[in-house]
Amino acid sequence: MATADKQYQRLPGAGTRRQGLVSAWSTRSRLYLGKDHLLCVDSQLTSEDYKRLYSRDIQAIIVRFSNRRNIWNAVFGGLAALAAIITLVGLSVPEMVTVFIALGFVGLFGIFLLINTACGPTCVTHVRTAVQIEELPSLNRLRRTRTVMNRLRPLIVEAQGQLTSEEIQTKAAEAGPAVASASVPASPFISPIAALKHYHGRAHLILFWLLLADVPSTLITVFFKSGWTEAFAILLLLGTAAAAIVALVKQHDSNMPANLKSIPWIGLASLALFFITSVVYGIVLAIKQGTSIPELSPLKDAVTLALTIVSTTISLGTGSLGLFWLRKFRSANPRPPPITVAPPGELSDKT
């Protein structure tokens, strides 16, 4: 066991290798350092997959900064702020149970926020060989990646040698953008990101119309409130959320412009934000009044009216902009015509 233990040294870090945009099953990825190779271990529940990257084959290590830390900081900060609001409201009530629970959540999310900040900036690391560009999910923090590279560099230098800056410039100038000759074929190179597919935006079209439909639906619900109108509004909300998720999946790795791709994100984020805000507001009111969550109407409550106006404005704005941008995108990128095969009769007539 002792000899086998020395065969591999565990490198710091662990990451998740996601299979596509919506992944119900994620793979835990770790790195180990062997004598002459780097071992990537992807663990599922009951099995492991191994990839070996030999030191003599590693051509480049590419580290790219990512915003994941900032995004999670925003999420934890927002949740801590919501819990803090509930704490402040709970202070006005004699019972302190709500305050203690809310303070607990403030502390919990605050700790997550501190840990995430202390771990340092996040990054995405790829290793390039002659035949692949492999992502290393466990190297997802810049500080950790640099530590690992400091351990890996001596092995690679021992296997391949080292390049000075002058040699890099000379060899890069020699290589240049030249096309490989027929006698020496170019080394196979697999792009890490699949070629962008054409997507005509049908799911986005449905989403934008649902966002626009929110305006009349809200007006009807406010002025002609009944069980049917509220049920329809809830169905519309769920339908919009589902359409946004489908649009996000469809636009992944597609040739849609960034502004069009941002609208499903904005729609989903605003839906979630207004849902959470209305729930929190209901809880706050219930705590203040000491009863169950009250039925809120925009015509009777100023905060609800403000939330309704803002959410409807956002729906109208995103829906209209989305339709406008989608129309521009479709006219600039028409759908490729279907391939038609001439019936055999026509060919024989011509011959």
Place this chain on the structure above:
Amino acid sequence: MSPSSVCCTKCQALLADKLFNQPALQPCPACGTPVQVEIFPALFRPFTPGKAGEPIVVDGESSCFYHPQKKAAVVCVACGRFLCALCDCELGGQHLCPACLEAGQQKGKIKSLENHRTLYDSMALALAAYPLLIFYFTIITAPAALFVAIRHWNSPSSIIPRTKIRFVLAIITALMELAGWGVGVYFLIHQT
């Protein structure tokens, strides 16, 4: 694209050589994302094409087992077959034929080619532990966990060495679950 060109992993834009081997992150010229690229001599290594094997010129010369028209160059260390330059699969200084290489990988005899292993210890522990959430399933999963743990006690586990603690925990948990069922059935019978 040149084989020695390196691209930004976000926007796929070509990165200039002045960005290579810098101590700090540098902005990508296309998307502005900070990137750090460290390159090694293998990037500029020329691609060497594989050997095709020489045809037999003299009658009676030893021929390849898989290509009778080609001259035998080496012998497979596993099965002893003669191999031409095309069929020769060199791995760790040893010469193997494609069939022995495939068999070695599938049977797990060539460790350096092994790329998948089933973790029976994790499977046994999962069978014993996860169904505790809905205890009624444990009447089926506890015996299954015991079977897997005993049947695969000596099966190869992860290539990263680890102890049999998962098997032990699975057996203990499964036995406790079965004991719980036994006690429950006993009290049920006595109550009726």
